[in-house]
Amino acid sequence: MTSTFSKLRQRRQRHGKDHISPRWWPYALVAINLILIAFFILDAPMGAYATHTPNLLYPIGEKVTDFARSGWILVVAGLLFLGAFAYLRRPMPHRRRFQVIYTTHLAAYVFIAVAVSSLITNILKVVLGRARPTQYEEWGTLGFSPFRGDFHFESFPSGHSTVAGALMAALALLAPRYRVFFLIAGLWLGMARVIIGVHYPSDVVAGLAFGAWAAFVTAIAFSRYGLLFRFTPGRLPRPRRPFRLRTRPLSETV
Structure with a gap:
């Protein structure tokens, strides 16, 4: 273990000495405005729809949303x-x-x-205590009950969307060739929570944005040790080694 930390310090000295921290305010400004647009324009119609309209897409949304559970992702990665x-x-x-x-x-x-973003999101959900769309008629979109510790008051931000944002942004950074596919998949995984009526659009936008930000920050931290990524100011972290979904046969790699 000591040798591992020693090697990490050496890598940090070699790769991170001239590392310039990125400017996050443009990303934060865009994310906050998208959350506010969803909050003031989309949440109320979605709450009314979820309360009064039969949800024909519920079975599909319920199956899709299971892919964004942090449990199986953390177990597989671990x-x-x-x-x-x-x-x-x-x-x-x-x-x-x-x-x-x-x-x-x-x-x-x-x-x-995934673990760090999911942990922080779950803490925020309890601290903020926003009522879910299922409580729309009683609480509306501005219903908050901090530290209530009730599933019905843990809507903002969406935990599933955070996991989807972190995972898909991580895969998009690792495999830029498939970036569009992963970003679209992240959007659908997040919006599945709206489809089944347990989150408002603003909850999902906030979760996706925060999860993606966590993946970016982790990639930049890895790049400072020369692990997986290289970082150039003003650009997204780039993989040091091309990542392909299709691998060559074992006989060709030895």
Whole structure:
């Protein structure tokens, strides 16, 4: 463990000494305005719709939303990290060792981005205590009951949308070639919470924006140690090694 931290310090000195922190205010300004637009224009019609209109898309939305649960993502990423880390103890060719180390970094990145954003969101949900659309007739869109600790008052921001934003933004950064696909998937995963009537649009926009921001921040932190990403001011973090969804046969990689 000591050697691991020592190597990280060396990498930070080598890769992070001239690292300039990005300017986040443009992203924050856009995100806040999108949340406010959704809050004042879309939330009330959505609340009325969810209360008085039969939801024919509920079965579809219920199945889609399960993909954005943090539990299975964290378990898979955690097991992948532990498995790859343990596998490093075995003797192997240099190229295979590099691939296994890359896998540990990849799993750690996804785990940290999803876990940290999900934890902060769940704390905010309890602190703010916004009433869900199911309580629209009684509380409206401005109904807040902080620290109530009730599922019906944990609407803002959306936890599922935060996880979707973090995961899909992480994948979009790792595989820029498929960036549009991942961004569209994140939007649908977030809006599935609106479809099933448990979140307002502003809850979803806030969750997606915060999850994506967490993925960006984690990527920048990794880039300061020369892990997975390289960072250039004014640009999104870029993967140090191209990530492909399709891999070559094992016989071609050894």
